[in-house]
Amino acid sequence: NAGVTQTPKFQVLKTGQSMTLQCAQDMNHNSMYWYRQDPGMGLRLIYYSASEGTTDKGEVPNGYNVSRLNKREFSLRLESAAPSQTSVYFCASRGLRNEQFFGPGTRLTVL
Amino acid sequence: QKEVEQNSGPLSVPEGAIASLNCTYSDRGSQSFFWYRQYSGKSPELIMFIYSNGDKEDGRFTAQLNKASQYVSLLIRDSQPSDSATYLCAVLWIGNQFYFGTGTSLTVIP
Numbered sequence: 001n002a003g004v005t006q007t008p009k010f011q012v013l014k015t016g017q018s019m020t021l022q023c024a025q026d027m028n029h030n031s032m033y034w035y036r037q038d039p040g041m042g043l044r045l046i047y048y049s050a051s052e053g054t055t056d057k058g059e060v061p062n063g064y065n066v067s068r069l070n071k072r073e074f075s076l077r078l079e080s081a082a083p084s085q086t087s088v089y090f091c092a093s094r095g096l097r098n099e100q101f102f103g104p105g106t107r108l109t110v111l
Numbered sequence: 112q113k114e115v116e117q118n119s120g121p122l123s124v125p126e127g128a129i130a131s132l133n134c135t136y137s138d139r140g141s142q143s144f145f146w147y148r149q150y151s152g153k154s155p156e157l158i159m160f161i162y163s164n165g166d167k168e169d170g171r172f173t174a175q176l177n178k179a180s181q182y183v184s185l186l187i188r189d190s191q192p193s194d195s196a197t198y199l200c201a202v203l204w205i206g207n208q209f210y211f212g213t214g215t216s217l218t219v220i221p
Contacts, residue, residue, distance in 0.1 A: 031207060033209070035211075040119070040213060041213065042199065042211045042212055042213035042214055043155070043199065043201075043211040044211075045208060045209065045210075048207055048208065050207045056207070058208060059208075090154055090155070094207075097160060098143050098145075098160070098203055099145065099157045099160055100145070100147075100155075100157070100201075100209065101157075102154040102155050102156070103154060104153075104154055105153075105154050
């Protein structure tokens with residue numbers, strides 16, 4: 001089992017460019033999450049999907065969109081990247097005991 | 112407003128000592144509590160979860176929950192240099208959203 005996988009691992013964008021972060025899990029979990037992690041700020045929830053076909057906003061959704069493509073995949077899209085979106089992005093899925101399994105992360109820099 | 116607070120540290124303990132990490136939360140409606148360990152440049156990994164008041168032990172780790180006082184703590188016995196990492200406290204309230212503290216940096220000195 002690969003667990004939770006994310007692509008890409010690193011990305012550099014210019015202001016105004018768009019990109020999609022991909023996430024997939026092979027644990028048959030219903031719920032999936034996107035977080036960003038900034039120094040001194042901890043993990044902040046961007047969007048989550050409680051089940052296939054549903055998505056909800058988290059604490060910091062502005063500037064992002066998500067798609068729950070199927071039970072395995074949950075993507076995060078930046079339509080017009082801004083320097084404030086420079087961060088490390090983690091995808092996670094939620095297990096039966098409510099524990100979260102995190103992917104390896106994507107380090108995004110917006111110039 | 113739901114808040115989870117941790118002392119950012121850094122916390123330094125000598126090898127073999129007990130490390131004590133604390134977390135407080137703002138809302139009594141919380142249900143589940145989690146401790147994650149995060150090494151520099153890596154993703155968080157689950158150490159323990161606790162749902163009920165009292166202590167829960169797993170190897171060298173003990174989680175303590177006091178819902179009346181709204182705090183949860185993590186004790187690491189016989190601390191090892193490999194325990195040096197940032198420890199994240201997370202709280203799940205009713206629903207699907209998890210709230211994380213900013214983490215406590217722990218250094219175990221050989």
